Amino acid sequence: MIARLAAQNRTVEVVGHGALRNAGRPSAADCVVTTSTLKGVTLYESTELVMSARSGTPLYTIESELAQKGQMLAFEPIDLGPAIGAPAGSLSIGGVFATNICGPRRVQSGSARDHLLGVRAVNGRGELFKSGGRVMKNVTGLDVARGLTGSWGTLAIMTEVTFKVVPLPQSILTLVYTGLPDDLAIELLTTAMGTPYEVSGAVHLPKASAARLQEPSLRGSRDSLTMIRLENFQASIEERKGKLKDALKVYGTPRELDAEASWRLWSEFRTLTVMPYSADTALWRISTSPSKGPEIVAAIQKNLAAVAVYDWSGGLIWLEVPAQADAGAADIRRAVAVRGGHATLIRAAPEVRASVEVFEPMKPELERLTRGIKTAFDPQALFNRGRMYATI
Amino acid sequence: MTSVKLPIPDANVIARRGAINDDLARLIGREALVTDEEGRRAYETDALTAYRRMPLVVALPRTTEDVAKVLRYCHDNNLKVVPRGAGTSLCGGALPAEDAVVVCISKMNRILEVDYANRFARVETGITNLAISARVAERGFFYAPDPSSQLACTLAGNLAMNSGGAHCLKYGVTTHNVLGAKMVLMDGTVVEIGGPYLESSGYDMLSLVIGSEGQLGIITEATVRIIKTAEGARPMMLGFSAPETAGECVAAIIAAGIIPVAIEYMDRPAIEVCEAYARAGYPLDVEALLIVEVEGSDAEIESLLAKIAAIAARFNPKRVEISADADHSARIWAGRKAAFGAIGRLSDYYCMDGTIPLGQLPYVLSRISQICAEHGLKAANIFHAGDGNLHPLILYDANKPEEAEKAEAAGAAILSLCVEVGGCLTGEHGVGIEKRDLMVAQFSATDLVVQMRIKSVFDPAWRLNSAKVFPLEASESLRSDTIARSPEAA
Numbered sequence: 001m002i003a004r005l006a007a008q009n010r011t012v013e014v015v016g017h018g019a020l021r022n023a024g025r026p027s028a029a030d031c032v033v034t035t036s037t038l039k040g041v042t043l044y045e046s047t048e049l050v051m052s053a054r055s056g057t058p059l060y061t062i063e064s065e066l067a068q069k070g071q072m073l074a075f076e077p078i079d080l081g082p083a084i085g086a087p088a089g090s091l092s093i094g095g096v097f098a099t100n101i102c103g104p105r106r107v108q109s110g111s112a113r114d115h116l117l118g119v120r121a122v123n124g125r126g127e128l129f130k131s132g133g134r135v136m137k138n139v140t141g142l143d144v145a146r147g148l149t150g151s152w153g154t155l156a157i158m159t160e161v162t163f164k165v166v167p168l169p170q171s172i173l174t175l176v177y178t179g180l181p182d183d184l185a186i187e188l189l190t191t192a193m194g195t196p197y198e199v200s201g202a203v204h205l206p207k208a209s210a211a212r213l214q215e216p217s218l219r220g221s222r223d224s225l226t227m228i229r230l231e232n233f234q235a236s237i238e239e240r241k242g243k244l245k246d247a248l249k250v251y252g253t254p255r256e257l258d259a260e261a262s263w264r265l266w267s268e269f270r271t272l273t274v275m276p277y278s279a280d281t282a283l284w285r286i287s288t289s290p291s292k293g294p295e296i297v298a299a300i301q302k303n304l305a306a307v308a309v310y311d312w313s314g315g316l317i318w319l320e321v322p323a324q325a326d327a328g329a330a331d332i333r334r335a336v337a338v339r340g341g342h343a344t345l346i347r348a349a350p351e352v353r354a355s356v357e358v359f360e361p362m363k364p365e366l367e368r369l370t371r372g373i374k375t376a377f378d379p380q381a382l383f384n385r386g387r388m389y390a391t392i
Numbered sequence: 393m394t395s396v397k398l399p400i401p402d403a404n405v406i407a408r409r410g411a412i413n414d415d416l417a418r419l420i421g422r423e424a425l426v427t428d429e430e431g432r433r434a435y436e437t438d439a440l441t442a443y444r445r446m447p448l449v450v451a452l453p454r455t456t457e458d459v460a461k462v463l464r465y466c467h468d469n470n471l472k473v474v475p476r477g478a479g480t481s482l483c484g485g486a487l488p489a490e491d492a493v494v495v496c497i498s499k500m501n502r503i504l505e506v507d508y509a510n511r512f513a514r515v516e517t518g519i520t521n522l523a524i525s526a527r528v529a530e531r532g533f534f535y536a537p538d539p540s541s542q543l544a545c546t547l548a549g550n551l552a553m554n555s556g557g558a559h560c561l562k563y564g565v566t567t568h569n570v571l572g573a574k575m576v577l578m579d580g581t582v583v584e585i586g587g588p589y590l591e592s593s594g595y596d597m598l599s600l601v602i603g604s605e606g607q608l609g610i611i612t613e614a615t616v617r618i619i620k621t622a623e624g625a626r627p628m629m630l631g632f633s634a635p636e637t638a639g640e641c642v643a644a645i646i647a648a649g650i651i652p653v654a655i656e657y658m659d660r661p662a663i664e665v666c667e668a669y670a671r672a673g674y675p676l677d678v679e680a681l682l683i684v685e686v687e688g689s690d691a692e693i694e695s696l697l698a699k700i701a702a703i704a705a706r707f708n709p710k711r712v713e714i715s716a717d718a719d720h721s722a723r724i725w726a727g728r729k730a731a732f733g734a735i736g737r738l739s740d741y742y743c744m745d746g747t748i749p750l751g752q753l754p755y756v757l758s759r760i761s762q763i764c765a766e767h768g769l770k771a772a773n774i775f776h777a778g779d780g781n782l783h784p785l786i787l788y789d790a791n792k793p794e795e796a797e798k799a800e801a802a803g804a805a806i807l808s809l810c811v812e813v814g815g816c817l818t819g820e821h822g823v824g825i826e827k828r829d830l831m832v833a834q835f836s837a838t839d840l841v842v843q844m845r846i847k848s849v850f851d852p853a854w855r856l857n858s859a860k861v862f863p864l865e866a867s868e869s870l871r872s873d874t875i876a877r878s879p880e881a882a
Contacts, residue, residue, distance in 0.1 A: 047643035048750050048780070070649060106590065113596060114568050129842045130835075135747040136779035137565065137819035139554045139603050140827075140834055141861065142843040146567065146599030155595075167649030190509045196532075196620045236692045287591045289510040315510075315590050342593040360593035365583045370595055372849030377842075388594070 002157070003126025005031070005382060012382050014153035016056055016092030020099060022084040024152055025358045026350045027387040035094050038159055041065055043134065050117065050134050052162040055094030062093050066165055074166040075112050076103030076270055083272040083283060084347045094158045100150040101285075103269050104201035104229065107193065107312040113149035115164040121148065121156035124378025134162045147373075154384045154392070155377040169231035172262040173241055174201075175254035176218065177226040182206055182294035182310070185226040188251045189313035190290050192228050195247055197240040201229030201266055202313035205274060209309045212274045215265040217257060228254075229266060272318065274309050281320045282327035282348040288341030290314030299335035304328050323349065329356040336360075359388050395800060396443070396825045399859050399873035401490035405448065405471060412471070413449055416493070419465055420458040424499075426450035435476065435494055439541075440484040440826055442796070447474070447488035452499045456574060456582060456612040459495060463610065464580025466493055472855045472873075473578070475606040477518065477546030482743060483824030485553060485605050485860065492858075497548045500612060503527050512571055512588045514615045517548035521555075524616065533618040536563035539820065540732070551611050554603030556820035561778035562653045562687075563619065565820070567602040572615035575601060575608075578851040588615050600846060605822055606857040608850035622687035625653060627724045628697050630704045631678035631711030635659065636754040638680035641707045642777045643750060645684070648703055650696065656683040656728050657775035659757065662735070662785075665772060669734030672727025675711040682777065683728055731774055732785070740790040741772075742799040746810030747780045747819035759809055760784050767802040769795070781819035782810065808833045823861045831863050840866045 005012060013029035015021060017036050035056035043052035046069040053062055059077060066072050077096040082088045097119075102111045118132030131144035148155055177188060185204040192199045203226075205213065210225040218225060228244065230237045245254065257265060268274065275283055288296060293314035300306050300319065306328075309318040321328040327348040336343045342360035345353060362370060367389075374381065374392050381392070405412075413427045426432055427449055437444045448471075453459045466473050472492035479486050488494050500518035507513070508531055513524060521542040524535040538557035539545055545555070551573070556565040563569070572586035585601065586592035601608050632638040642655055658666065658674075658681045667674040674681060686696040697714050704712055715721040735741050748756050757773060764771045764786060774783045784806055788799040807817045807827065811834045817827045831840060844862055847854065847870075854871045864871075 045749065045751065047647045049646060050749075100591070100596075110564060110568055111591065113599065114564065123842065127838045127842070129839045131839065131842070133747075133814070133816050133834075135749060135781075135815050135819070137556050137560065137747050137776070137781045138816045139556075139565075139820055139822055140816045140818050141823065141831065141840075142607070142846055143554070143567065143599045143603050144843060144846070147596050147846075149599070150591075150594075150596050167646075167651065170649065187509075190511075193511060194508060194533075194620055196622050232692075233695070235695055236688065239689060239691055287589045287593070289507070289512075289588045291507075291509050312590060340587055341589050344593070362594060363584070365577075365581050366585070366594070366597070368581075369583065369597065369849060373595055373600075373846065376845035376849050 002122050002124070006124060006126050006380060009380055010382065011385050014157050014384050016095045017058065017090040019079065019081040019086050019090040019092070020095050022086060023080055023346055024353070024387045025390065026354050027384050029385065033157060035092060035157065035159070042160060043162070046071055049165050050162065051165050052134065052160060053093050054160050055092060055158045057093045058089070059091045059093055059096060060089055067168065070168050071165045072168050073115070074105060074109035075115055076105045077101070077112060078103050078269070079271050080346065083275050083277055085277045088271050093161055097149050097158065097161050098151065098153050104203055104266060104311055107202055107315070108198060108200040109166070113146050116145055116149055116161065117164055118162040119145040119148060119158050120160040121158045123156045124380060124382045132162065136164060152384060152387050154374060154388055157383065170233040171231070171237055172259045173230045173237045174257035174262040174265060175228045175241065175244065176257060177251050177254045178221070179223040180226050180251060181224070182297060184251065185224060186290055186294050186310065186314035188226055188248055189228070192244060192248060193313045195244065197230065197244055198232070199228050200231045201227065203227045203269065204310040204314065206308055208307045209274045212276070214268060214273055215261060217261045218265065227265070229262065269311070275318050275320055277347070279349070280323050282323050282352065283346045284319040284321065284332055284343050285346050286317040286319060286332070286336055286341060286343045288315060288317070288336065288339060292339040292341065293317055296335050296339055296341070300328070300331055303331045325352070326356050327352050395797065396829065397864060398825070399489065402873065405491040409448055415465060416449065416451060416462060419461045420451065420453055424452050424454065424458065426452065435479065435488060435496065438479040438481040438484060438486040440482055440487065440824065443484050443487050443825065445488045446490055447494040448491055450494040450496055452496050454499050456576060459576045459610055459612050460580040460582055462493065462495055463576050463578055466855065467579045472858050474857055475552065475610045477549030477552070478520065478544050480541040480545040480549060481553065481824060482745070482821045483818070483826040485822050485824035487825055495610060497610065497612065498546060504613065507588065508533065510588055511618050512615050513618050514588070514613065515547060517551060517611050517614050518546050521545050521547060521550055528618045532621050534621050535616055536569050536619055537566045547614060547616070548611060551602050551614060552604065552606045553820070553822040556781065558654045558656065558776065561655065561776070562651060567599060569617045570598060570602060570614055571617060573598060573601060573611045574613035575611045577609045578856050583609070586615065605824065605861050607847050607861055609856070623689045624693060625685055625687045626693045626697065626715045627683050627685040627721055628700065628714040629674070629711060629724060630682040630684065630709050631675040632680045632707065633678060633710055635680045635757050637707045638682055639750060639753040641682065641704050644703050644706065645700055648699065650699060652684045652700070652778065653687045654683070654685045655776070655778040657681070657777040658728065658731070659773040661770065661772035662731060662774050665734045665738055666727040666731050669737065670727040670730045672723050674727055678710050683724060735772055735785050735787070739787040741785040741787050742803050744784045744786065744803050744806055745818045745821040746782050746807050746815055748782055748810050748813055748815035750777065750780055752813040756782065756809060756813060760806055763802050763805045763809070767798040769798060769802055780815065804830055825860050828861060829863050837866065844870060
């Protein structure tokens with residue numbers, strides 16, 4: 001089919017179930033190709049920690065099959081739908097890998113990209129190819145499979161993905177510190193990440209975003225909340241909890257959330273309930289060194305009324321700013337550029353996403369390679385043209 | 393083992409050697425070049441020693457700018473380049489060519505920045521793998537990938553090969569532990585990818601570059617993750633009377649939700665040789681031995697090892713032995729770590745590196761014995777059971793050329809078998825020249841073209857580490873050289 005479209009030089013919008021259509025630059029295409037009919041788990045070997053699924057398989061199908069065998073996706077994929085005005089639950093497994101947007105556990109366990117083992121895909125020339133496989137260790141040839149992650153459907157349409165899965169933790173516990181300013185909170189979180197206790201979530205919610213939490217035990221908080229998650233077998237959690245509290249005692253005495261409350265709390269970040277959809281605001285995602293996070297947010301807040309959520313011990317910032325012509329791009333990019341990192345505009349009106357750079361602008365030498373890679377896969381620029389960069 | 397075809401060196405280039413040396417000396421200084429025959433001989437091979445080629449000249453740059461100058465010069469003068477770290481590649485990844493400039497990164501070995509709060513180190517890539525961990529050990533951190541050659545191998549080589557190690561079941565391989573890279577392209581352009589943060593923007597260039605075996609560029613600086621070392625670690629040994637039971641036991645451990653930091657498998661020939669060499673206390677009455685290691689505090693370790701022992705008990709083990717103390721742990725690991733050396737004292741061997749799905753282990757092991765027997769050879773098997781990476785060591789006598797040929801043929805059959813059961817040709821050693829022509833067993837013509845187009849984006853004239861990784865027939869129209877069977881085989 002793609003070969004035929006290529007012969008007709010018709011541009012294609014690549015979609016799954018539509019969860020991500022409101023993200024990225026708006027892409028006007030001659031037709032839509034959907035993977036939503038490519039459904040089903042094609043291989044699941046729980047004792048080998050591997051699963052393959054057709055790319056249009058809904059994420060919830062994957063996760064419920066895994067849960068039946070006491071397993072999960074380690075990287076907690078984020079369903080952006082609710083934050084960008086699409087219904088929750090419409091994210092497909094292909095979309096997970098095409099965007100590589102991961103939740104809190106990413107700081108400990110790695111990203112979707114890190115767990116991808118193999119793909120089957122069709123490029124813009126209509127060629128069906130595979131890369132990688134179903135085994136954990138594989139250095140045979142170039143790692144094209146991982147190279148497709150985060151390419152937002154601009155290089156190839158994945159038809160099947162194979163990925164590593166992990167056991168569900170036997171128990172969870174959360175330590176919640178209250179009232180810390182951003183810089184101290186990030187210091188706490190980076191200190192926690194520098195211990196051997198395998199902290200699997202390190203999130204800081206300043207006052208404004210903390211107030212939005214739905215978890216009953218924390219609802220209506222008037223203070224900032226700084227949260228650390230431990231996941232392991234029960235005896236280990238008990239031991240590590242004590243050691244962590246000891247290592248972090250200068251930051252105060254934390255509240256403890258049990259497994260049930262912890263599960264509810266950390267699930268909220270999977271749909272970004274603290275960053276709900278609104279036409280009055282724009283949403284950014286900033287990646288930086290954790291220690292730089294508070295500085296970046298403070299610099300932006302000098303000019304914009306921004307609400308932040310710090311994940312990955314400060315290395316990932318979700319930032320909500322008032323909707324305006326450039327969605328705050330000038331201020332945000334300047335604040336990030338001088339401190340290192342990059343910013344992606346996740347939510348804004350289509351005309352805003354069409355006029356500002358949604359992804360971090362590239363230096364010329366990297367742009368040259370990016371253009372070359374695009375051409376290698378999709379020489380006529382049929383797939384999601386302009387979705388990531390206006391001219392690519 | 394000399395059957396791999398290599399390009400015929402370009403006599404015109406060799407004739408220009410003196411002038412090329414002078415030009416390079418003007419660019420990066422005479423002291424940064426190895427031009428004499430004796431000096432160059434040290435670079436004529438890597439750890440796949442059956443193949444030797446005298447390099448045209450060896451450049452030992454000390455800065456990224458110097459690497460860029462050399463590559464730009466080679467680009468402008470149509471010279472081929474072979475990147476090199478410490479030369480520990482087992483697949484001929486760093487094999488030189490008579491008409492190619494070897495760019496050896498080993499003098500660039502400084503640590504540029506260590507940031508414990510943000511958990512990264514920025515280093516020049518000529519640094520050895522172990523030197524990174526040694527530097528950050530003062531604060532209890534380490535760099536996770538730990539290939540067996542870690543004392544000698546450079547980070548540059550690890551990046552090129554996407555190296556793994558014994559602990560990658562828990563910590564991942566190189567590609568999981570690198571955040572950023574500064575890379576010099578063949579035309580001398582310097583590109584920065586990623587940085588000291590978990591995700592870089594745009595296409596995932598790091599994924600394409602890591603494991604590209606020197607096909608895309610030379611990485612001169614890298615930002616790597618450093619991790620806090622676990623409070624403690626301790627192994628246990630589990631001996632079984634059949635490979636199937638050992639495989640089932642591994643599956644049951646994982647099914648119970650336990651991911652040990654390492655699960656190593658040895659078959660009887662490997663056990664016998666290692667025990668004779670290292671006196672590790674391995675049981676000699678078992679067909680399969682597992683070494684399972686877990687990490688944590690003392691209490692966590694006790695609890696996990698007890699759980700694993702309880703799981704193992706379901707499979708009627710002939711031996712269950714939990715390490716009692718640090719000495720005991722060291723002894724248990726000493727045998728496994730000495731395996732390659734121990735087997736090497738007994739016989740020449742050809743080390744294979746396939747990966748297979750765990751469930752296929754019993755079938756693959758029996759087929760390996762069968763394949764070796766058909767070639768009149770024997771094999772010992774070492775297996776990273778947690779991640780499916782299998783190292784059959786085919787034993788042969790290097791003084792008998794026909795045995796060497798047979799070992800190579802048996803090796804090829806074993807790797808094809810790995811692919812056939814759903815695995816791959818190489819789990820951590822790389823393709824290089826050794827497995828180059830077997831790539832067609834795993835990849836279709838289209839799969840290979842998709843990869844080769846990426847190579848062409850970074851290195852349009854195919855001057856960088858040419859005639860490796862991609863089968864010669866597949867890359868023929870893209871390369872400019874002529875291929876001959878290597879003279880050794882003639």
